[in-house]
Amino acid sequence: MSSTPSTNALGMSATHRSPANGEDSLSPLEQEVLDEYSRLAGNLGDLSNILADLASRPSAEILDALRGLERKTTTVFTLLKASVYSIVLQQEIFSDEGAAQEGSP
Structure with a gap:
């Protein structure tokens, strides 16, 4: 042939x-x-190599964006915890006031 x-x-x-x-x-x-x-097949191989390279060493730009996201997430989590604590504290106060009113003549 x-x-x-x-x-x-x-x-x-x-x-x-x-x-x-x-x-x-x-x-x-x-x-x-x-x-x-x-x-x-060649293009997919090239893409695979580029993605493997990016995954092995993330760029500083991506890391900075992730740090900013982490700060925002931490702030939201802290605010959520404070809100839950405030609600629980208000419920305790209301239940204490209700018990005090029931006990007074």
Whole structure:
């Protein structure tokens, strides 16, 4: 089987099988689909490498944004705890006043 290199519309090298020895060659559409799959696989590999690099060393910008988010979350949590404490304290005061009013003649 012999193969002849050619260039597709994207400028990529493609290999077409010649019909030597009775083998069928790929149609231009089939070869183009295979080339596109090859290009897609390469792009996905590049993307995977970039994402792995970003995951291994987060940028300072992301870390700064996360620190700001952490501060805001901590503030909201503190305010929530204060609100819950205030509600519990008010309920205790009301229940103490109610018990004192029931006990007075």
